[in-house]
Amino acid sequence: MLKSVEMYQRLTISSPSKLRPLISQSIKIYTVDSPINQATQGMPQTYAMSSDTNASRPTIHPTIQSIRSMRKSLDSSKSVGFVPTMGALHEGHLSLARAARAQNDVVVASIFVNPTQFLQGEDLDKYPRQLEKDVELLRGVGVDHVFVPAADSMYRKNHVSYVDPVGFDDTKEGSFRPGHFRGVATIVTKLFNIVQPTNAYFGQKDATQCVLIRRITEDLDMDVNVQIMDTVREQDGLAMSSRNAYLTADEREKAPVLYKALCAAREVYESRLARGLKELEANDLREVVEEVLKTEPLIKEVQYVAIDDLEQMQPLEKVGSGGCIISLACKLGAVRLIDNIVLQ
Ligand SMILES: Nc1ncnc2c1ncn2[C@@H]1O[C@H](COP(=O)(O)OP(=O)(O)OP(=O)(O)O)[C@@H](O)[C@H]1O
Numbered sequence: 455m456l457k458s459v460e461m462y463q464r465l466t467i468s469s470p471s472k473l474r475p476l477i478s479q480s481i482k483i484y485t486v487d488s489p490i491n492q493a494t495q496g497m498p499q500t501y502a503m504s505s506d507t508n509a510s511r512p513t514i515h516p517t518i519q520s521i522r523s524m525r526k527s528l529d530s531s532k533s534v535g536f537v538p539t540m541g542a543l544h545e546g547h548l549s550l551a552r553a554a555r556a557q558n559d560v561v562v563a564s565i566f567v568n569p570t571q572f573l574q575g576e577d578l579d580k581y582p583r584q585l586e587k588d589v590e591l592l593r594g595v596g597v598d599h600v601f602v603p604a605a606d607s608m609y610r611k612n613h614v615s616y617v618d619p620v621g622f623d624d625t626k627e628g629s630f631r632p633g634h635f636r637g638v639a640t641i642v643t644k645l646f647n648i649v650q651p652t653n654a655y656f657g658q659k660d661a662t663q664c665v666l667i668r669r670i671t672e673d674l675d676m677d678v679n680v681q682i683m684d685t686v687r688e689q690d691g692l693a694m695s696s697r698n699a700y701l702t703a704d705e706r707e708k709a710p711v712l713y714k715a716l717c718a719a720r721e722v723y724e725s726r727l728a729r730g731l732k733e734l735e736a737n738d739l740r741e742v743v744e745e746v747l748k749t750e751p752l753i754k755e756v757q758y759v760a761i762d763d764l765e766q767m768q769p770l771e772k773v774g775s776g777g778c779i780i781s782l783a784c785k786l787g788a789v790r791l792i793d794n795i796v797l798q
Pocket residue numbers: 538539540541545546547549550655656657658659660683684685686687693694695696697698
């Protein structure tokens with residue numbers, strides 16, 4: 455425990471005058487055996503500051519109070535780009551941070567494994583945590599501030615989702631994770647209220663989440679510009695995801711079949727349109743995807759292959775030149791993976 459205090463002393467703390475309360479809070483919050491303590495898991499024993507010129511960046515904010523006072527101290531003319539994450543960062547996350555860096559005066563990222571978006575029996579406890587490495591990666595792309603709250607500082611006693619985006623449990627993704635999007639809507643609303651970003655960056659990989667975020671910002675009149683960035687893939691086509699770390703070597707080798715299946719549907723769509731066909735049956739595209747997925751015995755379950763419109767992700771029967779999004783969720787061994795492709 456003392457070691458984690460040491461870590462906070464070595465990281466850039468938001469305000470030296472607040473050092474004492476932060477330290478005592480880190481003792482209180484980051485107890486090793488708290489079930490909802492996300493910050494200590496995978497937390498480095500010590501955090502050595504590098505000696506480069508960026509060493510003072512990013513500033514780590516372990517409390518709401520600290521990130522709020524940073525935000526209040528900014529000149530109102532400054533734009534703030536925000537990248538919310540659950541950590542275990544990869545190039546997908548970093549692409550969002552780079553876009554935020556290029557388009558804003560100040561860049562804030564958050565790392566928070568949000569308990570309310572995990573269903574009972576999901577992987578909350580084993581979700582990968584690597585705070586030290588994540589901070590280094592964010593430093594590398596020029597992020598200025600990282601908000602890393604403890605779970606019990608974001609929620610009162612019970613972990614309850616109080617923002618209810620009606621209808622999202624009925625989406626294809628939501629129906630396999632009932633309550634998940636309430637958790638996401640709640641935490642994103644809270645994070646937006648705390649950080650008050652000008653622009654916020656999300657990845658297309660989580661397509662239903664993108665629709666959800668646009669919906670809540672509109673419905674709740676949030677003054678935030680939501681930017682959706684392309685899915686970053688491994689060289690073999692697999693969409694980057696923190697959960698890819700759960701795959702065995704064999705599963706990892708076979709995992710690009712998801713993207714291959716989506717690409718096969720794209721070929722059919724493009725060739726039919728090129729031959730002058732005005733529209734095609736959504737079911738035909740779905741079958742193409744399913745056929746390719748069937749070729750891989752390690753795929754234990756295809757939860758859905760959905761052909762939806764691009765704006766609201768509502769099911770389509772026919773796909774014309776306006777295009778569609780094809781999204782899918784599969785279990786490869788025991789690991790649930792999602793992916794999607796936009797046809798336009
Ligand atoms: N491959 C990717 N390309 C672009 N953005 C991504 C990619 N993967 C995740 N993101 C985006 O990064 C943000 C944070 O996502 P998160 O921390 O859940 O990572 P993740 O890799 O999606 O994790 P998980 O495996 O839990 O789904 C989200 O907006 C998400 O859409």
